[in-house]
Amino acid sequence: xxxxxxxxxxxxxARKTNxxxxxxxxxxPWVFALAAAGxxxxxxxxxxxxxxxxxxxxxxxxxxxxxxxxxxLSLRTSAASTVLCIVLGVPLALVLAxxxxxxxxxxxxxxxxxxxLPPVVGGIxxxxxxxxxxxxxxxxxxxxxxxxxxxxxxxxxxxxVALPFLVVSLEGALRTAGTKYEAVAATLGARPTTVxxxxxxxxxxxxxxxxxVLSFARCLGEFGATLTFAGSLQGVTRTxxxxxxxxxxxxxxxxxxxxxxxxxxxxxxxxxSYRRPRALAAEAGTG
Amino acid sequence: xxTIRVRIGALLxxxxxxxxxxxxxASNTAAGRTQSGSSTAAGTGTLTVFAAASLKPTxxxxxxxxxxxxxxxxxxxxxxxxxxxxxxxxxxxxxxVFASADTRNMAKLSDAKLIDGTASNFATNVxxxxxxxxxxxxxxxxxxLAKPGVKVVVCAPQVPCGAATxxxxxxxxxxxxxxxxxxxxxDVLGKVTSxxxxxxxxxxxxxxxxxxxxxxxxxxxxxxxxxxxxxxxAGSSRNKELARAFIATVTGSEGRKVLSEAGFGTP
Numbered sequence: 001x002x003x004x005x006x007x008x009x010x011x012x013x014a015r016k017t018n019x020x021x022x023x024x025x026x027x028x029p030w031v032f033a034l035a036a037a038g039x040x041x042x043x044x045x046x047x048x049x050x051x052x053x054x055x056x057x058x059x060x061x062x063x064x065x066x067x068x069x070x071x072x073l074s075l076r077t078s079a080a081s082t083v084l085c086i087v088l089g090v091p092l093a094l095v096l097a098x099x100x101x102x103x104x105x106x107x108x109x110x111x112x113x114x115x116x117l118p119p120v121v122g123g124i125x126x127x128x129x130x131x132x133x134x135x136x137x138x139x140x141x142x143x144x145x146x147x148x149x150x151x152x153x154x155x156x157x158x159x160x161v162a163l164p165f166l167v168v169s170l171e172g173a174l175r176t177a178g179t180k181y182e183a184v185a186a187t188l189g190a191r192p193t194t195v196x197x198x199x200x201x202x203x204x205x206x207x208x209x210x211x212x213v214l215s216f217a218r219c220l221g222e223f224g225a226t227l228t229f230a231g232s233l234q235g236v237t238r239t240x241x242x243x244x245x246x247x248x249x250x251x252x253x254x255x256x257x258x259x260x261x262x263x264x265x266x267x268x269x270x271x272x273s274y275r276r277p278r279a280l281a282a283e284a285g286t287g
Numbered sequence: 288x289x290t291i292r293v294r295i296g297a298l299l300x301x302x303x304x305x306x307x308x309x310x311x312x313a314s315n316t317a318a319g320r321t322q323s324g325s326s327t328a329a330g331t332g333t334l335t336v337f338a339a340a341s342l343k344p345t346x347x348x349x350x351x352x353x354x355x356x357x358x359x360x361x362x363x364x365x366x367x368x369x370x371x372x373x374x375x376x377x378x379x380x381x382x383x384v385f386a387s388a389d390t391r392n393m394a395k396l397s398d399a400k401l402i403d404g405t406a407s408n409f410a411t412n413v414x415x416x417x418x419x420x421x422x423x424x425x426x427x428x429x430x431x432l433a434k435p436g437v438k439v440v441v442c443a444p445q446v447p448c449g450a451a452t453x454x455x456x457x458x459x460x461x462x463x464x465x466x467x468x469x470x471x472x473x474d475v476l477g478k479v480t481s482x483x484x485x486x487x488x489x490x491x492x493x494x495x496x497x498x499x500x501x502x503x504x505x506x507x508x509x510x511x512x513x514x515x516x517x518x519x520x521a522g523s524s525r526n527k528e529l530a531r532a533f534i535a536t537v538t539g540s541e542g543r544k545v546l547s548e549a550g551f552g553t554p
Contacts, residue, residue, distance in 0.1 A: 030367075114458055127481055127483065131482070131483050132482055132483055133481065133482035133483075148466075148483045148484075149438065149440075149466040149467050149483070149484075162343055181379065197365070227469075227470075227474065228474075228477070230467075231440065231466065231467025231468075231469065231478065232469055232470065232474075233465070233466060233467050233468055234468075237467065238468075242470075245470055246443050246445050246446075246470050247445070249368075249370055249443075249445040249446050249470065250445045267515060
């Protein structure tokens with residue numbers, strides 16, 4: 001919990017100075033009441049789950065062979081998917097933030113679609129694209145590559161659902177950063193690729209980092225698309241969320257214990273994403 | 288100012304809606320209670336039936352027949368995996384009738400004293416090989432599933448259909464190397480209908496229900512793992528008389544006809 005509370009206090013002091021600037025402090029009391037209800041709504045279920053944990057069996061449950069295999073697979077596939085998100089998402093964010101062309105708003109809407117799409121729908125769509133009978137699947141299979149029921153399928157499903165998180169974070173960062181420095185670099189004779197490499201990317205690095213971390217977290221929690229598209233086999237496609245879903249059938253204690261592991265990893269990851277960018281942004285602001 | 292007023296208005300509306308819903312729920316249960324109290328014969332009122340997902344087509348049909356035969360009754364059906372339903376009932380979900388796809392989940396409720404009387408077995412189901420139309424991997428027997436290159440999808444051993452698969456494997460002396468172990472029979476069927484898998488092990492009734500999207504291949508070893516479906520009145524039911532009447536319809540000749548048309552066997 002410490003990494004989360006530390007930046008919050010920092011943000012609090014920042015807000016205080018802002019308030020002194022404008023002299024306005026009006027948050028109506030009923031907003032606080034609803035905010036408290038919102039906080040409880042998120043925290044209570046987590047607390048209820050923690051209360052259900054069988055602590056005596058906790059360590060044996062989370063260190064069983066199938067649990068460790070699932071956790072390892074989840075971490076590996078999420079890392080690979082995050083790399084894929086960066087490779088595909090950075091150019092997308094740049095095009096959306098900097099370029100201007102007809103159909104740009106439509107492109108943004110489509111790129112963001114996986115954010116609001118039920119993951120199962122994403123899984124079905126991927127099945128009809130990369131599946132054995134899918135649009136591209138047949139030619140891919142002829143080339144000797146098997147995607148069906150492979151770890152590659154898991155990575156594709158995770159990338160599909162996590163890509164918008166990176167694009168949104170980075171596009172926002174690019175727009176906030178503005179084009180001033182890029183324009184100056186260009187007038188000094190820097191070529192577009194040099195401007196991108198030496199000015200744009202370093203400027204939005206905090207945004208890129210938080211986008212990557214959020215994508216990673218989304219990949220870690222991916223369930224529906226994976227189940228629909230990749231299947232479920234220990235060590236190959238059964239990631240931690242799928243393992244939890246299966247354990248729940250027979251061993252509720254194991255499912256709760258593994259859920260807690262996933263919550264812990266998610267809290268750590270999100271905590272990281274909230275600290276790093278602020279710290280980096282502060283550095284960028286003073287430097 | 289106006290936006291604040293709108294927001295407060297929305298809040299009030301939400302509050303009124305919530306209160307209204309609560310009122311609805313209360314009046315429903317109250318109506319159910321008085322109706323069951325004053326009823327004769329089979330009785331009238333609402334009946335909530337929790338049934339295993341594999342019973343969806345048959346129980347939907349039986350329920351509408353039951354409603355037609357008993358004017359004034361309304362059957363609400365809730366379909367999910369048997370273990371999910373058992374968990375829901377354990378947590379206090381308002382069920383009148385519970386129909387499970389296995390005896391294990393029924394025993395769980397019966398041990399917890401959440402069942403009224405004893406459960407009666409009303410149907411059986413056996414496994415069958417499902418292959419995509421055209422049978423691309425030319426599967427014709429259970430042993431063919433173990434051939435190299437045949438992509439087989441089964442249920443995980445943790446779920447009832449997976450436990451049945453393990454029993455059948457032992458009976459046949461064939462060890463399968465599945466490409467995926469799914470958590471439900473629907474997921475197995477989905478992998479076969481989409482052509483991702485060359486074959487899957489599902490229930491006879493699933494093959495029948497899927498129509499021409501899959502081809503079924505029966506195999507003799509399936510008889511070693513017969514799945515029995517029990518049905519019982521929930522202990523917390525407020526309308527036990529109507530619940531018993533519904534169970535009598537399921538286990539009686541009308542229910543039997545619908546069930547056997549769907550491929551279920553007689554216990």
